[in-house]
Every structure is written in C-alpha cells, then in structure tokens.
Amino acid sequence: MHPVRKQRLILVIVLVALSSAAAGFVTYAMRNNMNYFYAPSAFAAGDVPFGQRIRAGGCVVPDSVVRADDTLDVRFAITDGEADVKVVFDRILPDLFAEGEAAVVTGTLQRDGTLHADQVLAKHDENYTPPEVAESMGANANCGDGAGI
Structure with a gap:
C-alpha cells in the first residue's frame, strides 16, 4: 500500500473512532435529561x-x-x-x-x-x-x- 494512502486510511479510522466516542459521550450525558x-x-x-x-x-x-x-x-x-x-x-x-x-x-x-x-x-x-x-x-x-x- 502506498504510504500516502496508508496515512489517509489511518486518519479516517482515527476520525471515525473519535466521532463515535463523542457521540457516545453526548448520548450518555443526555440520558438524564430525557x-x-x-x-x-x-x-x-x-x-x-x-x-x-x-x-x-x-x-x-x-x-x-x-x-x-x-x-x-x-x-x-x-x-x-x-x-x-x-x-x-x-x-x-x-x-x-x-x-x-x-x-x-x-x-x-x-x-x-x-x-x-x-x-x-x-x-x-x-x-x-x-x-x-x-x-x-x-x-x-x-x-x-x-x-x-
């Protein structure tokens, strides 16, 4: 795999993981406000x-x-x-x-x-x-x- 593609893949995986974690934290914080x-x-x-x-x-x-x-x-x-x-x-x-x-x-x-x-x-x-x-x-x-x- 080309090094530039590998860097992009790692960046996308990190962004997806951080977005998922942020969505999880927001959902957890809002559960008491429902x-x-x-x-x-x-x-x-x-x-x-x-x-x-x-x-x-x-x-x-x-x-x-x-x-x-x-x-x-x-x-x-x-x-x-x-x-x-x-x-x-x-x-x-x-x-x-x-x-x-x-x-x-x-x-x-x-x-x-x-x-x-x-x-x-x-x-x-x-x-x-x-x-x-x-x-x-x-x-x-x-x-x-x-x-x-």
Whole structure:
C-alpha cells in the first residue's frame, strides 16, 4: 500500500473512532435529561418507573383541585378517561390551568403513587394539543370545550 494512502486510511479510522466516542459521550450525558411521556392508564398498569423524571398528560379531574391555605401547594388529579394520577405541585399554576381542561405535568413519581410535579403546562386556547396527550386521551374523551383533546 502506498504510504500516502496508508496515512489517509489511518486518519479516517482515527476520525471515525473519535466521532463515535463523542457521540457516545453526548448520548450518555443526555440520558438524564430525557422526559418520557406516560398516560395515566400507564400509571395504573404499573409501567411507570419511580424516581425518574417523566411527563404525564390528560384532563384535570373536576373537583380534584385542592389548594393549601398557607403555601403554594396544590393537589389535583389528571385522567385519560381510564385512570387517574394524583399530582402535587408547589409553585404558581399557569393562568390557563382549570378543572376539566387539558394539562401536561413534568416531575417524578413517588412510591406512594403521587406525581411530584416541578412543571405544569396548561392547554392553550387554540386547537393544538401535543400528539402524546391526544393519543392518551383517545378520540372519545372530552376535555373542557367538549371538542376532545
């Protein structure tokens, strides 16, 4: 093999190895930043891991919102029409948050079955709904305006 070709081959092999290592390090570093979406029925089935950061979405169950008198703590439940998930949130809720409306929560599932949320997103007043939430609610579930989610 010609020496110039040999040098080029070695250079290509080194570049491929370094690129693979860099991609591996990036994937490893991002594994803790991934948020997996679960429907409330997955909580009831026991498919949701404890202590891992996750997202859940559905309709806020009417008459489930309970606010603490002396703190920002709010307890409520979300449903996909098949199962409910209890949620605890200790920050200010978005203005569009209401009972019977769609919401997506991000947090960690505790051993007692409650989802301790650190972020709550309320459905916007337009017709867009994230695809994961729409799938979890199904075609016949009504949320808020009766148009489904």
